[in-house]
């Protein structure tokens with residue numbers, strides 16, 4: 001049996017300078033795609049184009065997209081990965097703690113998708129992938145802002161699917177569980193051990209395991225998958 005090589009695409013990953021975003025950019029590069037990453041600080045992996053953008057600022061995103069389009073042509077695959085946490089119990093969470101997380105994780109994804117959709121509609125092709133979280137489905141004590149932002153991405157992807165699905169554009173959500181990254185390495189050892197006990201797979205995932213699902217969703221093989229929520233969580237969120 002022979003396998004066709006993937007069609008090279010122009011890919012933009014937000015927050016591709018570190019963590020899961022860096023792994024996603026590396027995986028797309030390894031498959032031969034043209035990869036640009038947005039970063040507020042630092043650089044994407046070798047072989048990628050790094051553009052400066054803050055997802056809370058539509059003008060900076062617009063400039064970043066224009067730079068990528070000038071270098072690589074229209075963005076065909078966009079991965080909205082940039083995200084933050086600001087964990088606090090409800091009674092201690094200020095309105096600013098809530099709206100700042102929504103502004104980055106949910107409104108930020110809206111800004112990215114809106115800007116990307118222009119070129120995708122024209123090309124009648126696009127792959128939109130939003131990085132959510134298992135807590136967007138399960139909820140999480142101390143993360144009301146974060147889990148609300150991550151649930152919101154599901155409505156976003158599904159509505160985009162309904163609006164743009166007939167134009168060759170898919171929009172999907174990937175919901176990672178616990179991933180080995182800066183976000184989880186700050187957790188105390190005992191907390192990490194307790195979390196691992198609750199995961200059927202008994203371990204955290206590597207960023208690359210998330211990245212491989214995302215590159216597959218962007219591939220020609222996944223053309224008929226849209227509005228889906230794909231868990232990459234070792235079974236943690238089963239049934240949701």
Ligand code: NDP
Pocket residue numbers: 014015016017018019020021038039040041042053054055056081082083084104131132133134175176177178179180181182183184
């Ligand atoms: P990191 O904290 O390691 O990296 C976050 C990335 O987002 C950085 O590149 C950061 O850029 C970027 N970012 C944050 N705010 C902005 C902004 N306003 N504008 C542009 N870029 C921004 O996170 P992870 O790699 O762990 O997480 C990546 C995604 O995966 C997030 O959406 C997260 O919610 C999600 N996720 C993570 C899980 C985990 O266990 N780690 C589990 C489930 C989901 P800079 O370096 O400039 O700050």
